[in-house]
Amino acid sequence: MDVGSFPVSLGLFITPMRQDTLADVTIDKASDVPNRIRRGRESTITYFIFLESTGSDTARNVVVTDMLPEGSVFEPDMSSENCELLVGANTVECTVGDLTPGGTAFLDIAISIVCEEDVLNQAVVEFLDGQGETRLKDSNVWTVRCTSSGSSSCSVANAPVEGKGVALASLAILLISAFIIGVRRYALYRIYR
Numbered sequence: 001m002d003v004g005s006f007p008v009s010l011g012l013f014i015t016p017m018r019q020d021t022l023a024d025v026t027i028d029k030a031s032d033v034p035n036r037i038r039r040g041r042e043s044t045i046t047y048f049i050f051l052e053s054t055g056s057d058t059a060r061n062v063v064v065t066d067m068l069p070e071g072s073v074f075e076p077d078m079s080s081e082n083c084e085l086l087v088g089a090n091t092v093e094c095t096v097g098d099l100t101p102g103g104t105a106f107l108d109i110a111i112s113i114v115c116e117e118d119v120l121n122q123a124v125v126e127f128l129d130g131q132g133e134t135r136l137k138d139s140n141v142w143t144v145r146c147t148s149s150g151s152s153s154c155s156v157a158n159a160p161v162e163g164k165g166v167a168l169a170s171l172a173i174l175l176i177s178a179f180i181i182g183v184r185r186y187a188l189y190r191i192y193r
Helices: 166-192
Strands: 025-031 042-053 059-067 083-085 091-099 104-114 119-121 123-128 134-138 142-146 154-158
Touching (some): 025 059, 025 134, 025 142, 042 123, 083 104
Antiparallel strands (some): 025 042, 059 091, 119 142, 123 134, 142 154
């Protein structure tokens, strides 16, 4: 070894933190709203939220918060069991727990609302990444558009979302959630008939 050289073994290794080694969670949102809802009448909208752990570490303490549209009422009997209305706010909080890499979670949040103007809704997921840092991510904005006063219906529009596979994920959420709602309604029908 040459005295004038500085070998790598001096212990001065700098390892950059790679984003793909952290926990990460994606959040997508859809709804069961049909193409037409009568203006001025109370309607029920069920939002479907799909979470996926896309990082290499477990996302810990995953919680979804959804500030409900103004004038809406949370329907707990039609929503996921782990979702509850926060006291003193029109906000629903859903506790998911931990999501391992590749893990998924589905949530239903149902509301009743009179469709008089555009109804915009967006959820936020909060979790701890692999280094214990709190991270927040917004879902896509889901919009129910009410038509002008000359019409008696509302139409659904989904705001564009960045990322690949979002349309397919939204469709999958919609189909799975529609199946779950159908099973729930059939079970209620069998119980109460």
